[in-house]
Amino acid sequence: MILAFFIVLTTGCSKDSSDSVQPDEWITRCFTIVDSETGEPIEGALLKIEYNYFTTAATHYGAKSDVNGSMCGKIRSDARPYYWNVTKENYQTICNTNGGFPPETINMDYESYLKFEITNEEPYSEQDKIIVSYQNLGCVGQNYVRLNGSNIDTTLIRACGIFNPSWVSWESIGANPFTDQIQVNVNSRDTTVVNIVY
Structure with a gap:
């Protein structure tokens, strides 16, 4: 009887697996920046994304494009972007406040x-x-x-x-x-x- 009581008590105190806290899910997002007229990759363009999470305060991501015009970064899956821009010397700055991530390929216009x-x-x-x-x-x-x-x-x-x-x-x-x-x-x-x- 004591053994049965102990089993019931232990079972009652254990958490259901569905209630356990899941680790944050991080995903890799990649972007490529190209010249809108030539289609050539733009090296050294700076992309900044400002976003917040459902559970944390606002934060940001920033990176420069490599020789292939590309950059990748780890961003949590629940990120909610509210602003991004791309800057590069001699190119028109792109600013976006529509509340979304940039497209995977970003076209920049020359000055x-x-x-x-x-x-x-x-x-x-x-x-x-x-x-x-x-x-x-x-x-x-x-x-x-x-x-x-x-x-x-x-x-x-x-x-x-x-x-x-x-x-x-x-x-x-x-x-x-x-x-x-x-x-x-x-x-x-x-x-x-x-x-x-x-």
Whole structure:
């Protein structure tokens, strides 16, 4: 009778296997980054993924692509991504907030260019100033061209983002003050001419 009681007690205290805590499941995710026009792999592109888990706080994954344009990393199966981006010098930054992992193959667009032909016409003065703003290579933000002085005719080529459509804006201060902007459509590797007279 004592033996039967001991068996019942032991059985009652043992946990059902379905209630036992399972170890975290880690999976390998791989991504390849290529040039959108040539299809060639891009080495040294930095991929960052920000995510959280059902049971833990937010964390992130980051890696650079190898000579084959690839990188792999261990990420838990319950990871919930909410943001990722890819950056590489001379390429358009990619940013994504749609709440998902990047595709296995990520296509990056090369930078595009704006050729500014800027002319300072009469009447002009030494106090003349012009500030030109245009889309940079990042997901958001502007770059600027600033010129000061009289009778300045300048031609500049600058790398820019390829968001379509983009806007080029400028403000002139001095003898001919005014503000203006134009809409430009730029493409990867192409140069778009912008004429500005102030």
